[in-house]
Amino acid sequence: MVHGLGSFFGVNRVAIWRHPGSAWSVPVAPLHAQVRQDGTVSEGPWVISPDVAWVDGGDVLVLDLRPPYRGLPWRLSRSAAAIWECIAEGMTLTQIEDEFAALDDLDVPDQIRSFLDDLAGRGYIALRDPS
Amino acid sequence: MTAQPFALAESSELAHALVARVLRDHGIRALFLKGPVATAQGLLPQRVSSDVDVLCDPSQMRQAEGVFDGLGWLRYHGGNSDMVAIGMHATTFVIPGWPCTVDIHNHFPGLLAPAAEAFAMLWSRRELVTLAHREVPAPSPADHFAVIAVHALRNADGAPPLISQPTLRESWARLEEAHRSQVPHYARSVGALEPLRSVLIDLGGDPGPVDQRFAAELTDWNAVRERPGDSAVLWASRWRRTAWRDRPELVFRAFWDISMDRAQRPEQWALASRRERVSGRIRRSARGIRQLPRAAWALARRARKSE
Structure with a gap:
């Protein structure tokens, strides 16, 4: 099962067996709390939602714990796993982009923003409360 | 991907x-x-x-x-x-x-x-x-x-x-x-x-005075421990803990429910042929009947020892 988060990030939904009646898709929350006026993702930093469990063993596996509890973990590998770790460490967007600056690819910042936007939209991350 | x-x-x-x-x-x-x-x-x-x-x-x-x-x-x-x-x-x-x-x-x-x-x-x-x-x-x-x-x-x-x-x-x-x-x-x-x-x-710990509560439970525990892996003793001790109204189900599970037979996993039994399941049930029942007196004796002996 492959979801369209881009091959650059190596994001896969782990799928062995789909039980009849189970839902693959994760509810998508509104993005407005996470985005700037110009439509791009906020500068951050973010916190990982308490509705998400995750383990890091090279790849990162992310599990949505919300009802209906039928989701299977998402596998984040390579760059996606690295960005997730950056988020967990409390980095801002600029800091995350700096982490990938060595790649010297004009598309990378856009892909990072797109990935963060997707995570925020799924409710997996939220802006850290400044207080 | x-x-x-x-x-x-x-x-x-x-x-x-x-x-x-x-x-x-x-x-x-x-x-x-x-x-x-x-x-x-x-x-x-x-x-x-x-x-x-x-x-x-x-x-x-x-x-x-x-x-x-x-x-x-x-x-x-x-x-x-x-x-x-x-x-x-x-x-x-x-x-x-x-x-x-x-x-x-x-x-x-x-x-x-x-x-x-x-x-x-x-x-x-x-x-x-x-x-x-x-x-x-x-x-x-x-x-x-x-x-x-x-x-x-x-x-x-x-x-x-x-x-x-x-x-x-x-x-x-x-x-x-x-x-x-x-x-x-x-x-x-x-x-x-x-x-x-x-x-x-x-x-090296100090357990202190003997706890004399739960004598019957301790008897069952010791009987099972004395015969590790003996499923008949386990089933016999479950019989003692099971209400009469649930004992028919216990008998069914103990002697006939092939999914509980350790020769294969439940999902393997589910895929087994009708013939394999029937012969497995017969083997399980025969084994259970054969072991029953020994299990009852083991529990009774344990109970006598603990009195």
Whole structure:
């Protein structure tokens, strides 16, 4: 099962067996709390939602714990796993982009923003409360 | 990209977090035992765990089973199986798509106090352990040692010396001194002191005065321990704990339910041919009938010795 988060990030939904009646898709929350006026993702930093469990063993596996509890973990590998770790460490967007600056690819910042936007939209991350 | 394999080693902590969340959201009190929980508490070394062990508030066991049924999680021994009714200590669920299983315990063998009493004690001393970056409730380290110890004894050969079991020795060594000193008192409170008496002495602990409560339960425990792996003794002790109205189901499960036969796993039995299942049932029934007198004698002998 492959979801369209881009091959650059190596994001896969782990799928062995789909039980009849189970839902693959994760509810998508509104993005407005996470985005700037110009439509791009906020500068951050973010916190990982308490509705998400995750383990890091090279790849990162992310599990949505919300009802209906039928989701299977998402596998984040390579760059996606690295960005997730950056988020967990409390980095801002600029800091995350700096982490990938060595790649010297004009598309990378856009892909990072797109990935963060997707995570925020799924409710997996939220802006850290400044207080 | 293709779908990635979902390894057992990756699944365990996530499954703990998922089960904890489901139970919490439904207001069900439960403690997570053994496996990665014990590892996180420093009681056991890191190793791959194939299941999630949960001790549920016995008064909420039916509710928990119903919640899991409602989520489409599958009872390992079949949709109609009722492990609680026949005195089994746990109901095993398979979460579709997950490589690990979930064992939800209504009591824990070796904790001889009434299940509700033992759970209340463990719950009152619980702590939160972080797995997969989420908190799950677990017994206190001293309580957890007692749980691990009775579990190790139940599955061990009955021959002494008990101290030779590396699991127990290592777990004891990993306990902080303050927690070690709590073990006898805590074990007494859940009825595990007598099962663990010789172990505690071997480990250098002081179990204190004999706990004379739970004599009948201790008789069953010792009978099972004397004959490790003897399923007839296990079934006979379940018979003693099962209400008359549930005994027909127990007889059915003991002699006829092929999914409980250890020659194959339940899912293998489900795929077996009709002929294989019938011959397996006949073998199981014949074995059960053959072993029954010996099991009854073993329990009776144990009872006489403990009087």
